[in-house]
Amino acid sequence: MEKITTVLFDLDGTLLPMDQDLFVKSYFGKLAEKMAPRGYDPDGLIKAVWGGTAAMVQNSGKSTNEEVFWNFFSGIYGEKALRDIPVFQEFYEVEFQEARQVCGFNPLAAQAVALCRELGLRRILATNPLFPSIATESRMRWAGVSPEDFEYYTTYENSVHCKPNPDYYRDILAHCGLRAEECLMVGNDVSEDMVTETLGMKVFLLTDCLINKEGKDLSGYPQGNFEDLMTFIQKLR
Template sequence: MFKTILFDLDGTLLPMDIKVFLTNYFAKLTCHFTDIDDPSVIQRKVLASTEVMVRDNRPDKTNQDVFMEDFFVRLKQPAERVLPLFENFYNQEFAELICCTSPTPLAKEICQELAEKGYRLVLATNPIFPDVATSHRMRWAGIDNIPWEMVTTYEHCHYCKPNPNYYKEILERIGAKPAETLMVGNDTLEDLVAKKLGIKTYLVTNNLIDHGKSSYDADFEGRLEDFLNYAKTLPKIKD
């Protein structure tokens, strides 16, 4: 029986076309770096440092540490000049990106249904964004007041999807067992890789990100509205 439910955010609880979102994200972010370099160059360097962060497997370095250390070197700029530029972007323009998403009341209804039944909920969004960006997206999705056991952001996590250690770290932190955990997401690699640890998976197909032939098959599959119906069939957790 499940006791813990992990949820992806972008494309799952917060419907969006990720390509449209990222195009607009970089258009707004790089404007803050025009005194340092051309926007296209900044975007390439952000993506390169993000790739380094995603591939890193060191347990003693947070995702933020890995990204920033690499990015400072690529940009050839000190932290005291770079960090305020990111802070200004996330505190100002990032909120405007809600226009690139399609929030649905289903997200809140699903989470409330499970929370009221006693399930432990984790917002298992890929921790490549800071706390402030995740808080914005949670508000857009209408799930900011849900009693999350854990929300994964790059300040606090040491791994990214699709590294299985990302899921292992979550389970260890909250003391959950793989066999009693369900991962709900829309990505056939990043979310379904949780199966490698023995976690059951539910593939949400509304904004499906399909990487083609995969080593992992979903245990369950359906649209977000189907998952709501599934959540309603789950039993209450006894104290």
């Protein structure tokens, strides 16, 4: 069995415990409140953000996710949307931070990342790159880890694909000079994270905030909580 050199961690629902529906409701509610005085109808705004998100998920790789999102969004709202980018940026710096209140916290998340560091393993944050870096870095801190804990983390600025597209993971491998066989992917979403197995990565399904939208059989996956994960990682060494 090939030696593992690198662990990829998902963020939302993995390092950062959350009920995804509750988080999205809080996030969108705060965004709509922020942008209403700028002339954005709440329902229309949320529909446009979902549309931009879908466009990023379908990204063919020719543009960054950031470019794809704003192309879609400005297609609805015109130049006004591009002029308001600083206001959206301010939202992530200020109001978005309140969404932390609907997220959980598990100190074992940071311990698992620290264990990887102690074992000399490379660490990558493979979070679906639908957010700007400021929002991704904030959510890391909410989870008790920091950008410095990872050699690379994906954001909408630096990515041209999204989960569950295997090309998203291929991009990470290419960027970091890795082969799939030397990597372990840790995530809570069966469809989005366990797809790495098809590339040859080892996987661990974190079940604290399990998402299995397609109702797949989970019996074949190494799985459990953070204690189980840390035991699993030590055995891989």
